[in-house]
Amino acid sequence: MADGIVGLLDTKIAQAKSAQAADWPDDQYFELYAAQNIVAAEAITSSELEDGRLGAGRDGGIDALYVFVDGHLVKDDTDPSDFKRRPEFVLHLIQAKRETSFTEKAADKFVSSAKNLLNLGAEIETAKNNKLYQKVLIEKLNKFRDLYLGLAGKNPDIEFKYYYVTRGETDDIDDAVRLRTDEIAEEIYSSFPDAKFSFEFIGAKELLELTRRRPAEELELSITEHLAADPKGFIALARLDSYNRFMRDKDGGRLGHLFDDNVRAYQNSVEVNKNIAISLRNPDEVDFWYLNNGITILCENAVVPGKRIKITDPQIINGLQTSFEILRFFDEEPDRDDDRHVLVKVLPSASPAARDRVIKATNSQTNVPPASLRASDNIHLDIEDALRNDGFFYDRRKNLYRNEGKPRDKIIGISELAQAVMATMLARPNDARARPSNLIKSDTEYKKLFNRKYNLKMYSTVAAVRKLVEEWFRQNTPCDRADRNNVLFYVLLRVCSKITNRVKPNSKALAEMDVEKSTDRVIQSAFNEVWKIYQKHGGDARAAKGSEMVKEVIALATKKK
DSSP, X not given: OHHHHHHHHHHHHHHHHHHHOTTSOHHHHHHHHHXXXXXXXXOOOHHHHHHTBOOSSOSTTOSEEEEEETTEEOOTTOOGGGOOSSOEEEEEEEEEOOOSSOOHHHHHHHHHHHHHHSOTTSOSSOHHHHHHSOHHXXXXXXXXXXXXXXXGGGOOEEEEEEEEEOSSOXXXXXXXXXXXXXXXXXHHHHHOTTOEEEEEEEOHHHHHHHHHOOSOSEEEEEOSEEEESSSSOEEEEEEHHHHHHHTBOTTSOBOGGGGTTOOSOOOXXXXXXXXXXXXXXXXXXXXXXXXXXXXXEEESEEEOOSSEEEEESOEEEEXXXXXXXXXXXXXXXXTOOOOOEEEEEEEEOOOHHHHHHHHHHHHHSSOOOGGGGGGGSHHHHHHHHHHHHTTOEEESSTTHHHHTTOOGGGEEEHHHHHHHHHHHTSOOHHHHHHOTTTTTTSHHHHHHHSOTTSOTHHHHHHXXXXXXXXXXXXXXXXXXHHHHHHHHHHHHHHHHHHHHTOSSOOHHHHHHOOGGGOOHHHHHHHHHHHHHHHXXXXXXXXXXXXXXXXXXXXXXXXXXX
């Protein structure tokens, strides 16, 4: 029986690897595959999924790490001011090995890293820790610590979710291994006494079950009344407790993927959210839906059998602020019986163009920053077509192509492309490194990056070269993950400068650039040049994000001319 389960799992992994990452070593892809299925309900891109993978040893038993605050993945440029009241931290710490057993040694690593890296009373960046742990792990946990301590006055909630994944049988785990989980919990509670803690052993059977537990394509919303807006669309009143259940999985966790297409970020600090929270916590004779604009759900199909709506592939495209406040409200009292209502519009539309029109229309009638509507701009539809013609998949709708099983090295998102254009055409690799989440929030910056006056081929070219440079780093590992993140965009600029023979390649030069000249030899040469400058300026994130290093990298092209 066990051999059959392992064989079935191996076949499923091999099929996914063949489609998405055929040239990856089996052990590396197993780490990625495990992480992908563990955080499947979270709204993160393929690139973000990969960035969370550590690997390469000195990882403290943490092969992948993902930190979320209020459902949003923490990044280098996550701003503490975005979170104003009782933010919710969730850490996923994953160890994944292709072995067929669970070992005490592997569990011990979790104990040590919890003691050395999650102890709020001790420094992380010590000489001992710098030897024991890779730089990127220390940087990620430093970012978490700074954010958590910065929000301590807002009374944050926190949950640590540990996972140990192998191809073994969980029924055969030795007691000595299981007892290590108590030691990990003790270390966590010593610094975070009010934290939630869980440790899950995932063997072949459990991982196979996870692969089948994809975010549900069909969800059910219980309703009180409804009006058929057309043969397929509906306007309905749903009880608050029913809508809360609709947004959660069977274990009570939030279904983050429901908000993939929502163009707004949750803004905890804005006045409207405070008013929503007040109305939720102070019920009176006026029903909640009288005081709120409601929710818009876009989907592929919807039917109403009785007092419920069955919704296929739902996406909450408007009403994110209301939805998050409702989730927060029921987090405090999960079993609350609340017969107040929220207004819900359910709009089926399978056409991508129609989806984009609805998303843009429903979010432009109120005060949404223009940059938030970018994914539906015509320029991105043009880029999507242009990239598809060159064999790439432009991830305007988050995770659309990953869910379709497209190769990971052929998928690029809006933020990734913006970084590549910023680093190359604008010759600002420091800004590409320093603020990946904020490049398109400014209208001025956005128009410099995405403009229909540019030759669309330019976008395909910089996407292709970025992927080639990333693959070179993966195969050659000339430095650890943290240093790779710091120099990546400098190397990308230097490669394009070498091939185009320009100090700052413009859109025309990039469009006409021969991607095939981005050979391993050219990339190695660019890396060597950048690395010397990087080390000269301190060899850390501060150097990569500053203004001095970029001047010297640009000067290299001037000297070569």
